[in-house]
Each structure stands twice: as structure tokens, then as C-alpha cells.
Amino acid sequence: MKKMTTTWLLVSLFVLAACGDTATSSPSDSSQTSSASSLSSTTVSQSSTETSTVTSTTDGTSTTQTSGAETNPQATLWNEDKAAQLRSFMDDWGAEMGQTYQAYSPGNNVDLYGLALPDGVLSGSDKWQAVIDDTPIDIAWSDTGESSAAYNLVAVYSDAETQDYLDKHVYFFTVHNGSPLVLVTSQNQGNENDYLYFTETENAKLKEGFKQIIQAS
Structure with a gap:
């Protein structure tokens, strides 16, 4: 009988020890579950914030966000950089033609x-x-290629300083209706109307060179 009592006592102690382990481990599991819940909550919160930011960007500041890289402002028809390009082009083209060209402008005349x-x-x-073909034209100097005049004069080149007396040329580089137009005159006599007669140059390379400069960005 005493032996049986001792056996039951040992079994009871073993059961109590097992319950104690279970009770001890439960807070840990609960803590882990709580942490996981907290992490999930944080993730949801962050996701919500990100969504809110995207929504805000789309609705409120789409212009700033969407633009990313700034778009280049619309290129002007004429500026100092293009004037420099034409100067270089005229040096090369003049050399090919066996002529020397100089640039002129208002106050600096040929x-x-x-x-x-x-x-x-x-x-x-x-x-x-x-005039062009006996038709008077409205022409004005322009630093940008734009003005109220029909023909915007952006550059003048001439070989008059170096050419023989009857071989002088003056080129007017103009923009007409947004398009490049190179006019040339070699007029050496006056007339009763005081007309200075121009024609469009027939030199294809000169026309194409000016066109590329005008159309460049």
C-alpha cells in the first residue's frame, strides 16, 4: 500500500511539472503572436501611408511628380548660339566658294x-x-527670329570688302512665316523707286545649312 501511494505521488508530481512548463511557455507564445500582430499592423500602416502618398501625388501634385525630368523650353528660332553656328558655317562655305564673308548688323553696315x-x-x-520680284516686303531686324514684320532679318553676310567691284554679294538671312529664307542681292545701280531687289539664293548648300541651324533645338 505504501508502495502504491508513493507511485501515485510521483505521477502527480510529474503531471504538475508538465502543467507548469505549459503555463510558462504560453506567455512566450502570446508575446510572439503579439509581436507578429504588431509587425502586421506596422506593415499595414506603412502600406496605407504609401498608398496615401501615391494618391496624394496623383490627385494633388501630379505635375511635379509626373514631370520627373524638366522638359526643355521651346527652342527659339534664333539666338546667339545659332548666330555663332552660322558664322562658322559661312567661314567654311565662303572658303569653298573662294570668297571671304563678314557679318553685318544694324549700326555695323556693309x-x-x-x-x-x-x-x-x-x-x-x-x-x-x-523687294522680291518687284513686290515690296516688310522686313525688320530680329534677335529671336520673330517680330511683327513678315520677314525677320537675323543675319547679314557680305563679301563686298574683298570681292572685285562687280562681284559683290550681300546675303540676308531671314525667317519668313517661321521658315528659313536666304535672300541675296548684287544690285549695283539705283532706280527711280529706290528698290533694292532680292532673290532667293539658288545655292542649295547655303539654303540647307541655314535651314539646319534654324531648325536645331
Whole structure:
């Protein structure tokens, strides 16, 4: 009997020890579950924040976010950089033609058989009228290739300083209706209307060179 009592006592102690282990491990499992729940909550919170940011960006600041890289402003028809490109082009083209060209502008005129250009057709009470095929044209100097005039004069080149007397040329580089147009005159005589006659250049390389410069970004 005593032996049986001792056996039951040992069994009871073993059961109590097992229950104690289970009770001890439960808080740990609960803590892990709580941590996992917290992590899940954090993830959801972060996801919500990210979604909110995207929504805010789409609805409110789409212009700033969507733009990313800034778009280039629309290129002007004419500027100092393009003027430099034309100067370089005229040096090369003139050399090919066996001619030497210099640039001129308002206040810095070339003498074409007694007529100062470009001022002679741009200003003054005694200015001459620029014409194309007997049709007077409205022409004005422009630093951008745009103005209220029909023909925007952006550059003038001439070989008058170095060519023989009857072999002088003056080129007017213009923008007409947004398109490049190279006009040339070699007029060496006056007329009763004080017309300075221009024609479009027939030199394909000169026309194409100016066109590429105008259309460049």
C-alpha cells in the first residue's frame, strides 16, 4: 500500500511539472503572436501611408511628380548660339566658294555700291525698299527670329570688302512665316523707286545649312 501511494505521488508530481512548463511557455507564445500582430499592423500602416502618398501625388501634385525630368523650353528660332553656328558655317562655305564673308548688323553696315546695309532698308527717311520680284516686303531686324514684320532679318553676310567691284554679294538671312529664307542681292545701280531687289539664293548648300541651324533645338 505504501508502495502504491508513493507511485501515485510521483505521477502527480510529474503531471504538475508538465502543467507548469505549459503555463510558462504560453506567455512566450502570446508575446510572439503579439509581436507578429504588431509587425502586421506596422506593415499595414506603412502600406496605407504609401498608398496615401501615391494618391496624394496623383490627385494633388501630379505635375511635379509626373514631370520627373524638366522638359526643355521651346527652342527659339534664333539666338546667339545659332548666330555663332552660322558664322562658322559661312567661314567654311565662303572658303569653298573662294570668297571671304563678314557679318553685318544694324549700326555695323556693309557698303554695297554706296548703299549701307542693312540699315539702308531698315530705317531712316531715305531708306530703300527691299523687294522680291518687284513686290515690296516688310522686313525688320530680329534677335529671336520673330517680330511683327513678315520677314525677320537675323543675319547679314557680305563679301563686298574683298570681292572685285562687280562681284559683290550681300546675303540676308531671314525667317519668313517661321521658315528659313536666304535672300541675296548684287544690285549695283539705283532706280527711280529706290528698290533694292532680292532673290532667293539658288545655292542649295547655303539654303540647307541655314535651314539646319534654324531648325536645331
